[in-house]
Amino acid sequence: xxxxxxxxxxxxxxxxxxxxxxxxxxxxxxxxxxxxxxxxxxxxxxxxxxxxxxxxxxxxxxxxxxxxxxxxxxxxxxxxxxxxxxxxxxxxxxxxxxxxxxxxxxxxxxxxxxxxxxx
Amino acid sequence: xxxxxxxxxxxxxxxxxxxxxxxxxxxxxxxxxxxxxxxxxxxxxxxxxxxxxxxxxxxxxxxxxxxxxxxxxxxxxxxxxxxxxxxxxxxxxxxxxxxxxxxxxxxxxxxxxxxxxxx
Amino acid sequence: xxxxxxxxxxxxxxxxxxxxxxxxxxxxxxxxxxxxxxxxxxxxxxxxxxxxxxxxxxxxxxxxxxxxxxxxxxxxxxxxxxxxxxxxxxxxxxxxxxxxxxxxxxxxxxxxxxxxxxx
Ligand SMILES: Nc1ncnc2c1ncn2[C@@H]1O[C@H](COP(=O)(O)OP(=O)(O)OP(=O)(O)O)[C@@H](O)[C@H]1O
Ligand SMILES: Nc1ncnc2c1ncn2[C@@H]1O[C@H](COP(=O)(O)OP(=O)(O)OP(=O)(O)O)[C@@H](O)[C@H]1O
Ligand SMILES: Nc1ncnc2c1ncn2[C@@H]1O[C@H](COP(=O)(O)OP(=O)(O)OP(=O)(O)O)[C@@H](O)[C@H]1O
Ligand SMILES: [Mg+2]
Ligand SMILES: [Mg+2]
Ligand SMILES: [Mg+2]
Numbered sequence: 001x002x003x004x005x006x007x008x009x010x011x012x013x014x015x016x017x018x019x020x021x022x023x024x025x026x027x028x029x030x031x032x033x034x035x036x037x038x039x040x041x042x043x044x045x046x047x048x049x050x051x052x053x054x055x056x057x058x059x060x061x062x063x064x065x066x067x068x069x070x071x072x073x074x075x076x077x078x079x080x081x082x083x084x085x086x087x088x089x090x091x092x093x094x095x096x097x098x099x100x101x102x103x104x105x106x107x108x109x110x111x112x113x114x115x116x117x118x119x
Numbered sequence: 120x121x122x123x124x125x126x127x128x129x130x131x132x133x134x135x136x137x138x139x140x141x142x143x144x145x146x147x148x149x150x151x152x153x154x155x156x157x158x159x160x161x162x163x164x165x166x167x168x169x170x171x172x173x174x175x176x177x178x179x180x181x182x183x184x185x186x187x188x189x190x191x192x193x194x195x196x197x198x199x200x201x202x203x204x205x206x207x208x209x210x211x212x213x214x215x216x217x218x219x220x221x222x223x224x225x226x227x228x229x230x231x232x233x234x235x236x237x238x
Numbered sequence: 239x240x241x242x243x244x245x246x247x248x249x250x251x252x253x254x255x256x257x258x259x260x261x262x263x264x265x266x267x268x269x270x271x272x273x274x275x276x277x278x279x280x281x282x283x284x285x286x287x288x289x290x291x292x293x294x295x296x297x298x299x300x301x302x303x304x305x306x307x308x309x310x311x312x313x314x315x316x317x318x319x320x321x322x323x324x325x326x327x328x329x330x331x332x333x334x335x336x337x338x339x340x341x342x343x344x345x346x347x348x349x350x351x352x353x354x355x356x357x
Contacts, residue, residue, distance in 0.1 A: 014274050
């Protein structure tokens, strides 16, 4: 049914919201300006944190993050991953992750183009 | 660990919000009524636009879009892609993209069914 | 370009919002505490429902759900899927679905680690 075409990949990154602007710029510089952004929340492997609010202790187990998705064909995936990794990095816990998923096909709705031309 | 079963695919489309109703109808007509919808924003390859608001110029670089995800097994992927492409099309820049990703397995939580039966 | 490494998988579940807390706990118990959560809406295969609001009949065709995404490498995918399936189950229509997608690569932004070490 689908024929996995490894020339196209979805680079999905979960990053700090305050790093979105730099990440968009870095992606454009890497030749991959197209992207989709989703507000998400999440947690990594660090222990749950306890915070204070109006004198009450409560547990923060999900942190606001931003998901950035870029489907790339022309730009090398490694360059796109490196661009995000550098732009989103602070060195503190919670910087996020980048995942690369195979994409079997792509279609540009306006033109009907498919495959690598559509990305 | 995962055994890529190309009989199941995730069709992920990023479309104009005003095309969601037609797209849902088209998917139902194509035999693939099940879907997940996410509010997203994004940009494609067109240049950044400058807009005016209360006399101020500002840059719009992310546009509101809707992400539609359909995991399909029974309906042919091509029919599902064509249904979205036709329903979401205006011919103007910004119509969006459709990406097809391989799915290794699916489980219906209510029944515990897995594989193509679960989709 | 991407080399599908089936040792890493993305487990994507669409569940009832009220089952998120139990699902997070079950994932932590299964050794897979890291996750990303997105507010979504969707519909499955059941017929569209008609509801009343202030005496007016209207059609509900998209229900609020939560998408949970876990990229896993160390924990067996089957254990992660079972944990979600059990925690999110009510037996009523609308419990949701779990999809497993192959992941070709992963990078931890803080450390730069990649592959299974990054998950
Ligand atoms: N395995 C994973 N699956 C899904 N989402 C993840 C995963 N790991 C991290 N995330 C997402 O990335 C966000 C940031 O993760 P984070 O950087 O804290 O990961 P970590 O493994 O704890 O690394 P660090 O030690 O650098 O904090 C999380 O809030 C979550 O949304
Ligand atoms: N390569 C991509 N990766 C991720 N998301 C994309 C990609 N291309 C487009 N999108 C998403 O689709 C939306 C619409 O894209 P758009 O149709 O403008 O793409 P385009 O390549 O500029 O095509 P067009 O020339 O028809 O405008 C974007 O706002 C973004 O959310
Ligand atoms: N094939 C699919 N593709 C994408 N999302 C899906 C799919 N099936 C279900 N979903 C998502 O899961 C949510 C819950 O689906 P639901 O459990 O109602 O599925 P169903 O097939 O109707 O099963 P049930 O008979 O148990 O109700 C939907 O609102 C939608 O967001
Ligand atoms: Mg962390
Ligand atoms: Mg465009
Ligand atoms: Mg249902």
